[in-house]
Amino acid sequence: MSVELNYHDTGGEGTPLVVVHGLLGSADNWRSHVRQWQARRRVVAVDLRNHGRSPHAEGMSYREMAADVLALMDRLRIDKAHLLGHSMGGKVVISLARQVPERVASLIVADIAPQAYGHDHDAVFAGLRHLERGKPENRREADALLAEHVAERATRLFLATNLERGEHGGLKLRVGLDQIEAGYRDIMQAPAGEGAFEGPTLVLRGGKSHYVPDTALANLREVLPNSRLVTLEEAGHWLHAEQPEAFQSAVEEFLDSLPD
Template sequence: MPKLEVDGATLAYDDEGPRDGDAVPLVFVHGWTADRHRWDHQVAHFGELRRVIRLDLRGHGESTGAGVRTVAELAGDVLALLDHLKIERFVLVGHSMGGMISQTIALSHPQRVERMVLVNSISRMTYSRGRGLLMGVSTLVPYKLFVAANIQRAFAPGYPRERIREYVRASAATPREVVMTLYGAMRAFDVLDRVGEIRTPTLLVHGYHDIQLPLKQMLRMAKAYPDAEVRIIDAGHELPVEKPAELTAALDRFLTARV
């Protein structure tokens, strides 16, 4: 597993798949408290067809570093990695916070983004009353309890509890400073009034049962996009692992469709 030093952080990443095809690389960006393995199913599929890149964002998974205060700074890390790999043009696939990072890159470097897929993501962070209360008491409860409450509500009813516990343990390994700082970054994120500028062909995929970033918020974003394709799947917020085959199939159709 290669690593890259970027502004006080060490970014772990994977760079897989054939280099000799005509297709531009796919770049997978995970969400808050997750890591690059959220994309295992998608990378296993597309890595046989084209070059795929995925990374652990700073402070997540096997990457180190903290201190970023904005989604734009995280986008800078992703771009630094792609510059290091000499990848000029690419397809972005971002989940949740990773979708916010993807939109930031599409707005700042539109010439580099061939297509974009936003999975369970939005353009303006608006919390439900329940989520707001949960975040409000975050400093009053043990950190692991706070993480467990956030992760458990991310899955649709019926998802295996033993799998949820695995994700809770992995998320709790993310340093508290990173988690809370990036919560603030997401709360401040708002590009809803600018997404009309994005002319990149875009697929919006969302879980019907997502209560972290509710479907109605994504549909409000969809109205602002000039020409976005929308796909709703019977899942919660953690679509890449709840319904991996369905998400991969949706990506496959979008990536092979003529623009």
């Protein structure tokens, strides 16, 4: 059963751009990009299940998450959309495109390949659980709790975007951490669906990221045969945050090359 996702819709004409965040992200992470893109097109930024302001629900398979996004498109009467997904969100949009290609005008996949990955979020989950138990009163306390498990400040700042003020004061996590951890094995799997998506595709990868190595390109071309690969050399995995102007330019150039 699909989840009714929270979303931000800029309105506007033409084929919409639907933006899907990665693991432990949210639509809020894309505000600056949405402001840029909305000047030229309708943009819909979504919170996936167990993320942002969307409901918490069991199940984190790509088939389930793609069904959620498709249900939102139906609710908004979007017959066809450009789909942009980062990391886990990239696998979500690939899954949707493989299953219902007639609903997808194009794909933009940011720093992920259509394959399974190893488990490397143990420190992040440990930090978030430690933060939960610590019940921080402010963001300084929250950062100190996270730092006991997560050394990289940039990662801690990203994780802190999931904090909100509780009803009785203090800060709490808004993500469905229980459901995400329970579904983590599915999150690490390859996208759902079979065969290739034949539509136009842009694959953006960070030159300093290990998520889309050259060894993954053969499989990528098999699943996304009409893909154009662009490497942002100075960016890591969060390439849209580390190289925002280059990221925006690549997306706009790609979308401008397509019939609307």
